[in-house]
Amino acid sequence: MSSASQIHKIDLSISDAIIVLQKIVREFGWKVLELDSSRIVAGAPSRLPNGKTTKITVDITQISETKCQLSIDGYLMAVAAKSFVEGQIGKLVNAVFLDANNKNKESITQNSVSVSDELSTLADMYKQNLLTKEEYEAAKRKLLG
Numbered sequence: 145m146s147s148a149s150q151i152h153k154i155d156l157s158i159s160d161a162i163i164v165l166q167k168i169v170r171e172f173g174w175k176v177l178e179l180d181s182s183r184i185v186a187g188a189p190s191r192l193p194n195g196k197t198t199k200i201t202v203d204i205t206q207i208s209e210t211k212c213q214l215s216i217d218g219y220l221m222a223v224a225a226k227s228f229v230e231g232q233i234g235k236l237v238n239a240v241f242l243d244a245n246n247k248n249k250e251s252i253t254q255n256s257v258s259v260s261d262e263l264s265t266l267a268d269m270y271k272q273n274l275l276t277k278e279e280y281e282a283a284k285r286k287l288l289g
Contacts, residue, residue, distance in 0.1 A: 146225040150233055152214045156244050158182055158204045161212050165202055168239045174200070176265055177274060180283070188232050196221050198232050214240070262287055 156164065162184060169176055169186045177199070178185035188198040203215040216237065218229040263284065270280040 145219060145221050146229050147217065147219045148226055148230040148233055149218070150214075150216045150237065152216070152237055152241075153207060153211060154214060154240065154244055155211055157210060158206050158212050160244075161204050161214065161240075164240055164243045165236075168236065168243065171239075172235070176269070178269070179262075179265060198229055200232060200236060202236075259287055 154161065158181065162179075162181065165184045166176070166179070169184065172188065174189070175187040175197075176184065177187050178201075182204045183202065185199065185201045188200055198218055198220045201217045203217075205213045205215070207213055214237075216233050218233045220229050266275065266280055266283050266287070269275045270277070275283070
């Protein structure tokens with residue numbers, strides 16, 4: 145297995161960071177495998193001959209009202225693929241920083257994922273057995289208030 149990790153501080157709240165990350169994951173064509181209020185796990189397709197998926201996990205910790213820390217881990221079930229995993233993480237980090245630097249908080253909120261999109265993502269995760277029924281129902285209640 146090949147893996148890589150990075151830690152970055154960024155001028156976003158946790159909720160804005162999750163919104164930006166969801167948007168970027170969608171734009172990259174990656175699949176959301178797990179999502180909650182301070183973590184997103186995505187599957188990034190590999191162009192390596194084995195066709196394996198790179199799993200990218202981003203844990204977000206609030207540092208201040210407007211700053212958070214991104215702890216990013218990437219894994220690929222392949223030998224000698226560390227540079228590929230590092231490249232995927234770098235691609236994600238660059239996009240997050242570009243998005244955060246180019247937009248103010250109002251534009252981030254305007255680009256936020258709609259409740260129906262989030263409910264659809266939750267339903268997909270439940271159907272794929274990535275969430276238990278209890279986790280699915282709790283997340284759904286949280287979204288719907």
